[in-house]
Amino acid sequence: MPTYATLVDFADQDIQNAQELASIWGDIRTEFEEHGADLHDSYAALGEHDFLVIFETADNEAAFKSALTLHRHGLEGKTMEIVDTNDFSNVVDEI
Numbered sequence: 001m002p003t004y005a006t007l008v009d010f011a012d013q014d015i016q017n018a019q020e021l022a023s024i025w026g027d028i029r030t031e032f033e034e035h036g037a038d039l040h041d042s043y044a045a046l047g048e049h050d051f052l053v054i055f056e057t058a059d060n061e062a063a064f065k066s067a068l069t070l071h072r073h074g075l076e077g078k079t080m081e082i083v084d085t086n087d088f089s090n091v092v093d094e095i
Helices: 018-034 060-072 085-094
Strands: 003-010 038-044 051-056 075-082
Touching (some): 003 060, 018 038, 018 060, 051 060, 051 075, 060 075
Antiparallel strands (some): 003 075, 038 051
16 A cells, blocks of 8 residues: 655644644544545654654545545645655665
8 A cells, every 4th residue: 555644734723732633633533544544653743844644545546535634624734655765775676
């Protein structure tokens, strides 16, 4: 299954406390599962972006639906397919 990473920024989301943020992540995880996506990890980040979300899906359609789920919850993001560096080195060796 392809793996995706989304660099997330809070858009119009007005988070009042940590419990509210945890509630949003719970809703996002549930919706990802409904789209057939497996939310592997999410990290808070310092710097240009607020969070990093890593997930797997069966196909691009599920990845689009997952990215739209983040947006619907007020989280702007840049989603990209990623490849494990071990797998990438195998591809490079074949060239």
